[in-house]
Amino acid sequence: MIRFLTVVLIICAFVAGPILAQPTLKSVALPDQTNGRLEHILRRGALIVGVKTDYPPWGMLDAQGRIIGLEPDLARALADRMGVDLELVAVTASNRLSRVNQGVVDVVIATMGDTVTRRGQAGLLEPSYYSSGVVAYGPIDRNYQSWEELRGLPVCMTQGSYYNRTLEETYGVDGKYFPANREAKMALSFGRCVGWAFDDTALVQRVLANPETNYSVMEDRILVTPWAIGVAIGERDAPLGRFVSDMIGEWHATGYLLALERKWNIGESAYLQALNAAWSQTGPEGTPSYCNMRQGALPPDCLGAPPFPPVAETGAPPPWVADLEDATGVDLTVFYDAYSRGRLIRGLGLTLTLSAVAIIGALVVGLGLGVMDASLRGRGLWARMLLLPQKALVTLARMTPPILQMYIVFFGLGGVLSQSSLITPGAFTTAALILSLYAGSTNAVLIAHALEQERRLNPEKGVWTLLPGAFQRAFDGLVAACVNIVKAAGMASAIALAELVSTVNLIVSEGGDVSTFMNGLLVFYFLLVLGVLWLFRRARRWVVGTGP
Amino acid sequence: MIEVLYDHTGYLARGFATNLLISILSMGFGTVLGTVLGWLRARRVSGLGPLSHFGTNVCRNVPSFVLLFYMASMIPSEVEFGGTIMAVPLWIKATLALTFPVIGFTSDQSKGFFEQRRAGVSGAGEIFTIAWLQYFLIIIMASATASVIGADEIVGRANIVISQNESAQFLLVTYLYVSLWFLVTGLILSGIVKGLTRAR
Incomplete structure (x- = not known):
């Protein structure tokens, strides 16, 4: 019996020997001295992580609307190691960098490609944890x-x-x-x-x-690129950035990322297998690991693929641009990049065209529906029947949020129409139509009301002869409605019309200076509205020869 | 399709409550601040009169849609209050964005009100109330844009419901259902305005 047990023990020692001889992986622990964002997270008692919800199975919603997926699992692992609660916040490709820099989230684990440009915009951590x-x-x-x-x-x-x-x-x-x-x-x-x-x-x-x-x-x-976990700019080399980087290393070394790929039925990727192989190696001179972050720069096979190179920008800004930025914080560099400048000019052109088309549309719709109302009102049953669709249209257009109207026409109606092989309206047509109807229905009410008042003064005159007087009477209201439509034109960005608001958001999402662009947009609209008001005053003077 | 919408009605209704909250708060703050500006303009208080005129111009001319993005990116997302860290929710940023146009509107309306009252014109109060209620309707419609910055209101929630089913018909029906909430609210407000107009 004793001989048998001895044999079993010897066999066990042979089998277990190589396993035990491997370096034992020490779990990453929180640093003793914390400051910056990490200290903030510990004081708050919760880690807020920005993840995707439209990228299954990396980040998605379950039937109960909870955020789940491979990346939420990574977020959970970070929070557990910190010993704090986890809060997941949905982010998109266009807002994830600004969300982490604004402090809305502490960390972003949101399928973010590691690029040289982004490394200048936020704290992108190494090693990478995925690739696409x-x-x-x-x-x-x-x-x-x-x-x-x-x-x-x-x-x-x-x-x-x-x-x-x-x-x-x-x-x-x-x-x-x-x-x-x-x-x-x-x-x-x-x-x-x-x-x-x-x-x-x-x-x-x-x-x-x-x-x-x-x-x-x-x-x-x-354009294959590694994915990086991000922290706010300046946090990369602070305790938070270092802790998360160490955790990513641990995930590679322990095969946790490969296990998550299996859990979410993605199948093991060659990229993660290679990183796992690198991170589970022993170092050359008895170091606990080949990929030891504390030994200076990591070998390339521990980092994954290099970041996506920057796009060559055309045209260098003159020195005064840098001086202006130093003195005022206004960063105009983007205007010296032909690609971004071209997009801004096109965006400006589209905003001005859409505003002009919507103003004309709103006046035409207002005139048509207003005259219809004034002509048919009080003319018996048949006229009332004819007025019903007009009233329904005016009520619907005024009492449905224009952004919802755009979604309904562009995605909803457009989708149903495309399935029936009919022509579907484009983003510009949809926006121009909705904005014309929204302001036009207000104009219709104003014109009908003004025509009614004119008719009381001149009961013998026809509707068309009363119109100039009615226009004069309703002028301020019409101008207000048309100005509102210019202000609302930015909503077209929600249906992918590359007008100015959309272009500015796009440039900001690519690293354009938030404060310069947001303040610039406000100033632009302030001047645009002043310009539209001035044009209306000129038009009034030109038409009637008088005016304020 | 209808059952799914029925199941999500409570969820959407809570989102619509946020729309109403955003609208009511921005109308409240905007009215108070706008009335002060309007009073300063009507009284032609030296120095402050032109300043409040400029303030009104800024509030009136800048689109709330642009202000939404402005507030979302320029206001910090957390504030520290007595050692406690508090998040600034996106609906508060949306409320701030919508307060600006209300200030511009109320400043103009209240200026007219103060001038009419001084001139002894009767009914200035009713004119102000009716115009205010009509503007409230515009602000409720504008609250739907808060979804573009991620505020948890009805349109944002509708988009989450829609993301669970990719059919064009479901999208159309969901958006139409959400429109109905706005339409009913609009009709109720218009009813109140009509009632007030008749009472005059």
Whole structure:
């Protein structure tokens, strides 16, 4: 018996020997001395992490509306190690950097590509924890297989993705920008673009999860980039950044990330396997690990792929731009980049055109519906019947928020129309129509009311002869409604019209100076409205020869 | 489709309560501040009169939609109060953004009110109330834009409900259902305005 037990023990020692001989992985602990954001988190008793909710299975909502996925699991692991509660906040590609820099979230784990440009905008941590490239997703019958085939074609894009600019500048696609994946996908299915350019990780999973749909992903995966966890600018080398970096290293070393891939049915990726292999190696001279962060710079195979290189900007700003920034904080560098300048000029042009079209539309709609009201009012049953649709239209247009009207027409009605192979209105047409109707219905009420008052003074005159007097009477109200429509034109950004508000948000999401752009936008609108008021006063003087 | 919407009615209703809260608070703050500006303008208080005129111009001319993004990016997301860290929710930022146009509007209306009252014109109060209620309707409609900065109101919640089902029909029905909430509120407010107009 004793001999048997001895044999068993010897066998056990042989089997266990190599395992025990491996370096024991020491769990990352919180530093003794905390300051900055980490101290803030510990005092608050909660870690706030920005994650995606539209990127299954990395970040998504369950049936109860809770945020779950691979990245929320990583967030949970961070909070547990800190010994604090976890709060997850949904972020998008376009707002994740600003959210972490504003302090809305402490950490972003939101499928963020690591780029040299972003490293200058926030604290992007090493090592990377995932990687993806960009592919196009589109209807199977079109079957685009390379980016060259998409040159010059409209492609839906999600605002804030690192590859958007390269796809437009180098691959020549005509980008249609949407605030989030949901809108980009909807716009694709409603035929507003030929494909949706997005991360291969998300799109491959999408095709696998919905094999019955008629969509496929192209083979041509380009611009492959590692993913980085982000903290606020300045926190990268502070205790929070160092702690999270150590945790990422631990996740690679223990195979936790690979385990999460299995848990979420993604399948082990070669990228994470290579990182796991590097991080589980022993160091050359008895160091606990080959990838030892405390030994200075990490070997490249511990970091993952290098960050996406910066886009070459055209034109260097003159020295006074830097002086101005030092003196006032106003950063005009973006205006010296031809690509951004071009977008701003196009955005400005679209805002001015949309405002002009909406003002004319609102006056035409107001005139038509107002005259209809004044002509038919008090003319018996048939006239009342004819007035019913007019009243319904005016009530609906005035009492439905214009942003909701745009969603309804652009995505809802547009979607239903596209499924029935009818022509669907574009973003500009939709915005111009909705804004004209919204302000036009207010104008209709004003004109009808003014015509009624004119008629009381001149009962013998016809509606058309009373019109100039009515216009005079309703002038201030009409101007107010038209000014409101100019102010509301920015809402068209919600349906991917690249007007000024949309362009400014896009540039800010790509690292443009928030304060310069936001203050600039306010000043621009202040002057635009003053200009519109001045034009109306000129027009009044020109038409009637008098005026205030 | 209808059952899904029925199940989410409570969730959407709580979102709409946020819309009403944003609207009521911005009307409240805006009315108080706007009335002060209007009074200063009507009284032509030396020095302060032109300043309040400029303040009114700024509030009137700057779009609330742009102010939403402005507040979202320029106001800190947490404040420390007596050693406690408190989050500044996005609906408060939306309320602030919508307060500005209300200040501009009330300043103009109350200036007229104070001038009419001084001139002995009767009914100045009713004119002010009716115009104020009509503007309240505009602000309720504008509160729907708070979703663009991520405020947890009805349109934002509708977008979450829609994200669980990708059909165009479901999207259309959900948005129409949300519109109905605004429409009913608008009709109630218009009813009150009509009642007041008749009472005059």
